Amino acid sequence: MTSKERVRKAIAHEMPDRVPLDYTAREEITRALEDRLSLKPGESLLNRFGVDLRGARPTFRNERGLLHYADPSIEVTAEGLHIDIWGVGFRPNRTDVGFYMDLARHPLQRIERLGEIEAYAWPSPDLWDYSGVAGLARASADYFVGGHSRGIFEISWFLRGFNEFLTDLVLEPARAEAVMDHVQHYLMERTRRVLEAGEGLIDLMEYNDDVGGQQGLLISPELWRRHLKPRMAAFTALCRQHGAAVKYHSCGGVRPIIPDLIEIGVDVLNPIQTLAEGMEPEALKREFGAHITLHGGIDTQQLLPHAAPQTVRDHVRRMIACLGENGGYILGPSHVFQADVPIDNVLAIYEAALA
Secondary structure (H helix, E strand, C coil), X not given: CCHHHHHHHHHCCCCCCCCCECCXXXXXXXXXXXXXXXXXXXXXXXXXXXXXXXXXXXXECCCCCCCCCCCCEEEECCCCCEEECCCCEEXXXXXXXXXXXXXEECCCCCCCCHHHHHCCCCCCHHHEECCCHHHHHHHCCCCEEEEEEECHHHHHHHHHCHHHHHHHXXXXXXXXXXXXXHHHHHHHHHHHHHHHHCCCCCCEEEEECCCEECCEECCCHHHHHHHHHHHHHHHHHHHHHCCCEEEEECCCCCHHHHHHHHHCCCCEEECCCCCCCCCCHXXXXXXXXXXXXXXXXXXXXXXXXXXXXXHHHHHHHHHHHXXXXXXXXXXXXXXXXXXXXXXXXXXXXXHHXXX
């Protein structure tokens, strides 16, 4: 099978020739792997690992900072904060296990009136150049090609502040809705332009919106269903109009809303953070495996940083045997490979999966 055929079959809950593979990692890990494998110029790490998915994204039109979180940074303040297109500020933080951008400024934290939200300098989808999307997709014609969108919940609380936004959801829902509506307008229009520019070649759109933590959802299922589910349903419907499957990314324990994701047409759930509350992969497969494809599941919290390579290989084989039964599984890490993961353990994953 081609990679495209392999992933399509898995998402259709049919058995492919082997489990589809994905790869996401910190830059430090990717560089170390390229050095270890002595890749030649132009040789692809993704090809070496048999990775079946590729990306096709628009390019940012303006000058952007070298340091950023998820969206481009467009300004650095005198205090050293890197300001993204939303006006959210991040501070660089080099730790013992990698380099990160820490959230440091919420531009709407002190607003009170709806008029202040309306008057805010919201970003425009015009910031992006979509003309190259189809070319990127054609260059990866044999692979399952994905686009990407951030999510409403994360951006909204980044803007407003976590405590303030959650308080708004309960006590001042009109204020929370106003923020979310502006965020959704941008995300939906940007996604529409990506899909149209892709000329039918985009197989999958990812919606990236962390609503879970280690102990479960960050908000109640009822609040998620009231405020976020209808907006997610609109995003799913847009993608389906263009023939694209939908992947929902949320870290943490999102077990209570998985039936809702299935109901609104989400095809793939990522990244299956196996040590979070309610996210035991075998149980998820039993309960939901016939209706949604599980993507990820190789633990990056305890297994990969600390286990021996043979233990990793054995675990990968068990996950393939369990989660890959009758399709419905794309193998990958339960988050990106962090800088505390030994290179030998990353290699062990793909050795076992391709054996």
